[in-house]
Amino acid sequence: MTEFTVTLTQEKAADYWGENNRLTFDKAGATIHLAETRDPLRVIQQAARKLDSLNIPAATLGGDWTKEQQWAFAMSFTRARNPAAINWADTEDKADLERDYAAMLFTRQLVNDTPEDLSPENLARRAGNWIKELGGDHVSIEMTVGEDLQKAGWIGIYNVGRGSVRPPVMLEVDYNPSGSDSAPVDAVLVGKGITFDSGGYSIKSSEGMLDMKCDMGGAATVTGALGLAIMKGTNKRIKLILCCAENLISGHAYKLGDVLTYKNGVTVEVVNTDAEGRLVLADGLMRATETGAPLIIDAATLTGAAVVAMGSDYHAVFSMDEDARNKMLASAAAEGERFWPLPLEQWHKDRCPSAFADTANSRPQKGGGGGGASNAAGFLARFVNPDGTGWVHLDLAAAYHGNGSAEMPVGASAAGVKSIARMVMDH
Incomplete structure (x- = not known):
């Protein structure tokens, strides 16, 4: 099965996605748009909830993510029943995130x-x-x-x-x-x-x-x-x-x-x-x-x-x-x-x-x-x-x-x- 990859960008979504839309999709997965926001973690959380509602079996965090951004995604993406898997971004925080997530x-x-x-x-x-x-x-x-x-x-x-x-x-x-x-x-x-x-x-x-x-x-x-x-x-x-x-x-x-x-x-x-x-x-x-x-x-x-x-x-x-x-x-x-x-x-x-x-x-x-x-x-x-x-x-x-x-x-x-x-x- 092809990986569903979630990436971040500082660019705005194209107009055809709707005014102020923060979440767009392509063949590889989804992109969360953080342009012109004072609360990027909240935007990530809201996008994670929308993605979680699609019952995606797993999400791979691709590109550049900070530890705080990955954790915000995880807190919101992990539903109570049959939670989807998360593949962390390849960063130096990966092991720490895995421990935090196990406790969570x-x-x-x-x-x-x-x-x-x-x-x-x-x-x-x-x-x-x-x-x-x-x-x-x-x-x-x-x-x-x-x-x-x-x-x-x-x-x-x-x-x-x-x-x-x-x-x-x-x-x-x-x-x-x-x-x-x-x-x-x-x-x-x-x-x-x-x-x-x-x-x-x-x-x-x-x-x-x-x-x-x-x-x-x-x-x-x-x-x-x-x-x-x-x-x-x-x-x-x-x-x-x-x-x-x-x-x-x-x-x-x-x-x-x-x-x-x-x-x-x-x-x-x-x-x-x-x-x-x-x-x-x-x-x-x-x-x-x-x-x-x-x-x-x-x-x-x-x-x-x-x-x-x-x-x-x-x-x-x-x-x-x-x-x-x-x-x-x-x-x-x-x-x-x-x-x-x-x-x-x-x-x-x-x-x-x-x-x-x-x-x-x-x-x-x-x-x-x-x-x-x-x-x-x-x-x-x-x-x-x-x-x-x-x-x-x-x-x-x-x-x-x-x-x-x-x-x-x-x-x-x-x-x-x-x-x-x-x-x-x-x-």
Whole structure:
């Protein structure tokens, strides 16, 4: 079969292609026209979406492409179902692009999988097995499952997941290239792994529930980031903690009005069972803090408030550590990914008050009320060191697209994988 080649040009398309047309075709394939544009990457993305809609089995990037241009094409050209192959341009960035793309494909495929196939245990196994394939003997894996979570004191994951017949899991992966048990942990990545979110007794609407297979997007993103860091040859000891559960309704499900007592003594009144992500992340953050790592990054599709603020274009960044926040933003800028800071202060810890516990897990109003994303971050701040030093919280508003756009396909984006990998490698 003849290769379908996609090339770039700074020339305008001929008039007969239509005014301001950016994509033309010939016997060899297609040409993307970048003349007179202030946003060439966006033009490339839009052209890639049009090409992807043709169900081309493979695209070869011919001629002169920068690394950023090739990545913009790949992000938009790779559809959720039966994605087409990409043959990279013959440049010095080819090997790097192949590693980035492998991490992107793993992350997207995991998020796009059906909730029936991706139980909490299956999510944990697949994530752990992939890291093991990449890291070999440098990787050790521990899974705490079901009732053992309660015995170990991980009551957030346990209570959110106990309504399902498929048990909740805390996965801990240790990538330790030195091989020494005494080697310090350089960074910990914590991911929200809610494999399906019905909302529990604070049940979502049908349309609001449709895309909730993506609620483990944080777990997939940090797993993809660790895998990418390993592929890039990091020599740092990095731990991965995934907080995995299905948030379902049953006679054994947790309820509104319950009070949970965490290992660090913090008591939490459940005022919204659909604010479950922060309940499971609290366990992961406490475990991460126990390691003494100077850098902790958690990632989660946590709040609708972040989506309202950011749309589906940016991830929200929260930290009480200005240096850590700035390094996260710099890492994202270096990778060409869109991250944006939202406010987090000490007093955000008290923005979800309770008469029955130290804090509630939300505010008893739609969407958690104003400032919901910052209030959720404030809740999480109770489970790291008191000053929040070295901790970055990412609310992944751009992790999943329920509807396609002119630039992005339907489904998982894997946005953030490259930035998190860079952050843990450079910190």
